[in-house]
């Protein structure tokens with residue numbers, strides 16, 4: 285059977301049997317990110333999926349809204365999911381976020397024992413899931429979530445670009 289061979293770099297090819305399942309969740313994360321903008325926060329959104337794929341929690345950047353330097357989308361989603369389940373270990377869960385996690389969030393993801401991190405756009409300046417560091421998959425740590433990147437990557441990057449262009 286003939287297989288289509290991509291020509292040149294294809295950041296977000298369709299359909300991909302591995303990445304496709306995460307697209308719906310990433311669309312929810314993109315919508316969540318929009319909620320950050322009215323307060324002047326950078327539009328980053330996250331959804332925390334339970335082991336069966338149900339949405340346990342959502343979060344968007346709230347640094348400006350709350351004056352909390354740790355109020356990143358991922359941290360808020362992790363805290364809310366832990367509060368909802370009554371369990372700090374988020375075993376079997378998947379964190380889906382529009383932008384590659386920073387070092388703080390990567391650390392929180394390792395601490396929470398999530399099974400998987402799915403992100404859209406890479407963060408070449410501060411990313412800690414493969415771009416600048418790869419904290420989540422550091423072999424010296426006792427827990428290493430799987431990383432899936434580039435899901436709706438162009439949409440995620442475009443949302444951020446539009447925000448910064450408007451400022």
Ligand SMILES: [Zn+2]
Pocket residue numbers: 356357358385386387388389390
């Ligand atoms: Zn962060």
